[in-house]
Amino acid sequence: MSRRKLSRRQFVAATALSSAALITAPYVRGAYAAGTLSIGLWDHWVPGANKASTDLVNEWAEKEKVEVKIDYITSNGRKNEITIAAEAQAKSGHDILAMPTWWPHAQTELLEPMNDVMTPLIAQNGAVNDTVKYLGQLDGKWHAVPFCIGSQIKGPCSRIDLMKKFANIDVQEMYPAGSQPKADNWTMETFLKAAEACHKGGVPFGIGLGETSDSVDTAGAIFQSFGAQLVDAKGNLTVKTDEVRQALEYYKKLIAFLPPDAGAWDDASNNRWLVSGKGALIMNPPSAWAVAKRDAPQIAEQCWTHGFPKGPKGRFAPHLPYFLAVWNFSKNKAAAKSLITHLSQPTSIEKLVAASGGYDLPAYEKLTTLKTWAEEAPPKGTLYHYPNPYNHQILSIAASPAPPKVAQQIYVQATLTKMCLRHGQGEKMESTLAWAEGECEGFMRS
Template identity: 80%
Template sequence: MSRKRLTRRQFVAATAMSSAALITAPYVRGAYAAGKLSIGFWDHWVPGANQASTDLVNEWAAKEKVEVSIDYITSNNKKIELTAAAEAQAKSGHDILQMPSWWPHAYSENLEPLNDVMEPLIKQNGEVNGTVKYLAQSGGKWLAVPATPGSQIKGPCSRIDLMKKYANIDVQEMYPAGGPPKADNWTMDTFLKAAEACQKGGFPFGIGLGETTDSVDTAGAIFQAFGAELVNAKGDITVKTDQVRQAMEYYKKLIAFLPADAPSWDDASNNKWLISGRGALIMNPPSAWAVAKRDAPQVAEQCWTHGFPAGPKGRFAPFLPYFWGVWSFGKNKEAAKSLLVHLSSPAAIEKFVSVSGGYDLPAYANLTKLKTWAEEGPPKGTLFHYPDPYHQQTLSIAASPAPPKIAQQIYFQATLTKMGLRFARGETLEQALAWAEGECEGFMRS
């Protein structure tokens, strides 16, 4: 097996891998899939996580007598997205390619339908969340399989001590390790009051207002908590609604309590904010906590990951999944499908979660209470509520439920954060809404 590794900043030591036995693919015809198979996996940030993928593939390949080659492709400088674009255009490349959230719809015409993979997996692992369906289904067809490696929730990671001291909120009591949330009072109003109190105390919430995914994902959860949609599921522009106005008024109030340079933040900024000890809360997967565990243990031992506050329309968690797609021009589709079933078995998923230190998230309802999340620390149980084990949140992606090819443009143009900043910096609400409406009209035409 060949393996190409592209370097990326690494952020957490690998933990021990699960030894549970893997489940055999149930539908492969004949004794062996046989032949050759080429795979392009996302190059994981966690040391050792790529090896887990390699080991699982090797185990399957040895049994099925398939010669496999793997490339690990970094997401730095959009390398994995550029690879997908080049392969789709050339109609040649890997048989399986791991791709970020929006790309199954972008390349739907070049992807092999995977209903025969997903339907048995859902029976085995439980239902998948609505965002996975939104991003990976089209016209009744499954375009891709949700990949555990790389998939993440960007929920609140709070400083236990600072939230108690300045906001009078005990996040461990609100989201106890090993038990269901007691978060009825954890609302958008409570969140806003806590942001103000921590800002006055000198430890503002570290929420970005930039154009990269962390900022956009947080804005999306805020808007969805108010039922605010720029474009609805039918493709109608719905910017000038009471729900959008309500979300914008709230967002403007929150922006006043955030760091002055938050509009220039990228996806590394909130991590640095937490690790430096300057902030009481960020919105992020456990990568920032993991780096703090290594570089600032006094910060890490005060971190607690938990759910998002509830708004008038519910509690939403920013969810950013990866997918495995099988190209329709691939040379060994049957083997590719067999391998994806293998990589999606409960034992394989448990291995992915364990080796990533709890960072990787399965999309299946029955696999949100694995032991890794209960045992990781310090403090022990800090990640217990990261996968939303009691399903009390709607896992969402910013700009949904607009048709994905429109929502993708709203997302990558950071329309939500831009319109919020325009309002916060002095434009009237109607001016900011008119600007956003014009942007969405342009997305419709493109």
């Protein structure tokens, strides 16, 4: 799917005891009995997944005597993001709206505070990772609640057979189903050697260098594994550092072993690459594997989802959480928070994960070992390590830890992959860094 380039101007324009009672005490229907509520959810690609969320919403609505209208909004053509921007401008729309990654921060001023929901949920379900906090909080206050529908990790999905044959790597032994990873030797250097070996074998790694999120997410995790940041958490420019230079030099080596058209790839390209049988590894959530299971079962049988390679500064994995947010102009905030609490219960989350075939990821640490990931097949256990059950890697998002409204522009404008392509195609290092620094200065001014 192509991404329309936004100018900076267009981008900015578009863009507790009482809380414990939410979970532990019976709801008092008098607060919103016979009221109405509207919710906009992401239109899931997995058949049957929307039905699971509809059933959970209707279950709550019947109990609480509230009339609920559900709209499923596609992300094709960025319609969900357009809906967020339109409702923010009109100050009218859904009471609850599903928002991907950066959008709760982009609309913070118009969102209802959610600490009264999050405090008891965390007490019940366990802590959330730092990326969820980074995207869902401002100054320690929650402005949205992490939602499992649409949340994903974009880690490696490897071909078991091809990695053994050409790279001499047994990914099942490295990430065994049902037990801790044995991946000390799964490093960036090992990854580069494996990419070279598979390239020579005619089955290159399917990693894009385009301007859409799959390409940007992979670049983000690789940069972070070297400690490379373009803007730090305090908003300081940190482009011209040794860490950024190291990340670019690594990418220059890696590019030599990627498909020659990787710079033009979109978010469908790596899926097609895996399903076609042309490649030994891609970076993706289980969507590509699920399509292979349907269209090319002989390939799905050889797929194994596992952790990211480790760099000098750690092992990072691209994480894109979704959130449920309540507008501060909502006419039924109490009911909205009650419904979000219902959808965030362990029993609800387990049903949503099962309906998505393991694609959707809950944010809470106590909910990373649900049976769906252990049982999905073929081969059985192929998704066991997808939800990061042993905290084996740091879940991150590209362009962090820059202040989120700056990081969002770095992300959307694909600054990281553009840097990699410029230097990979022969531009001098210092020229690439100067270009990127100028881009980031513009983002910070806007």
